[in-house]
Amino acid sequence: MKYNPRVVNTIISQYNSEKSNLLAILTDIQAEYNWLPPDALKLVADKLNVPLIDVYGVASFYHAFSLTPRGKHIVTVCQGTACHVRGAPTVLNRIQGILNITPGCTTADEQFTLETVNCLGACALAPIVVVDGNYHGQATTQKANAIIAQYRKKKTTKKRKKGMAHATARMNTARRKRISVSKKRKKK
Numbered sequence: 144m145k146y147n148p149r150v151v152n153t154i155i156s157q158y159n160s161e162k163s164n165l166l167a168i169l170t171d172i173q174a175e176y177n178w179l180p181p182d183a184l185k186l187v188a189d190k191l192n193v194p195l196i197d198v199y200g201v202a203s204f205y206h207a208f209s210l211t212p213r214g215k216h217i218v219t220v221c222q223g224t225a226c227h228v229r230g231a232p233t234v235l236n237r238i239q240g241i242l243n244i245t246p247g248c249t250t251a252d253e254q255f256t257l258e259t260v261n262c263l264g265a266c267a268l269a270p271i272v273v274v275d276g277n278y279h280g281q282a283t284t285q286k287a288n289a290i291i292a293q294y295r296k297k298k299t300t301k302k303r304k305k306g307m308a309h310a311t312a313r314m315n316t317a318r319r320k321r322i323s324v325s326k327k328r329k330k331k
């Protein structure tokens with residue numbers, strides 16, 4: 144999503160522009176954009192009357208915040224010991240191949256960001272792939288294909304629905320025009 148100062152202003156005003164709400168404000172901005180755009184951080188610093196360096200200090204301290212653009216879907220592949228011995232490196236390799244990116248990067252269409260982590264605390268499910276907070280346990284290279292396809296499909300389905308809605312709207316407009324023309328003819 145493109146940065147919009149009005150959206151960030153609305154978030155800040157929901158917290159009454161109070162310094163004590165800095166963390167909550169950053170959390171909401173992160174939820175909106177999937178990262179913290181520099182212009183948003185400047186605006187937060189101005190409105191809260193906090194030095195910009197302090198805002199960056201908080202933003203860079205918490206792992207949940209990102210200072211670089213991230214994709215719509217966050218794919219995290221665990222590389223902890225339990226996952227590693229059960230084949231996590233091959234799963235990671237496959238996902239890298241599917242998305243054509245390495246960990247820490249985002250696809251050119253901004254749909255996926257790939258990350259790794261050292262243990263998610265659910266080793267019994269190893270190896271684990273997490274997408275947008277959804278855990279996919281006992282992952283394999285075959286499952287990796289299906290997992291990524293599932294999130295790609297969501298995008299395609301949405302696009303198709305949008306396209307169909309536009310087509311239906313066009314058809315309805317054309318139908319209404321035809322009806323009004325035939326009514327006029329009848330009156331004559």
Ligand code: FES
Binds near residue numbers: 223225261262264265
């Ligand atoms: S090592 Fe992957 S969840 Fe613990």
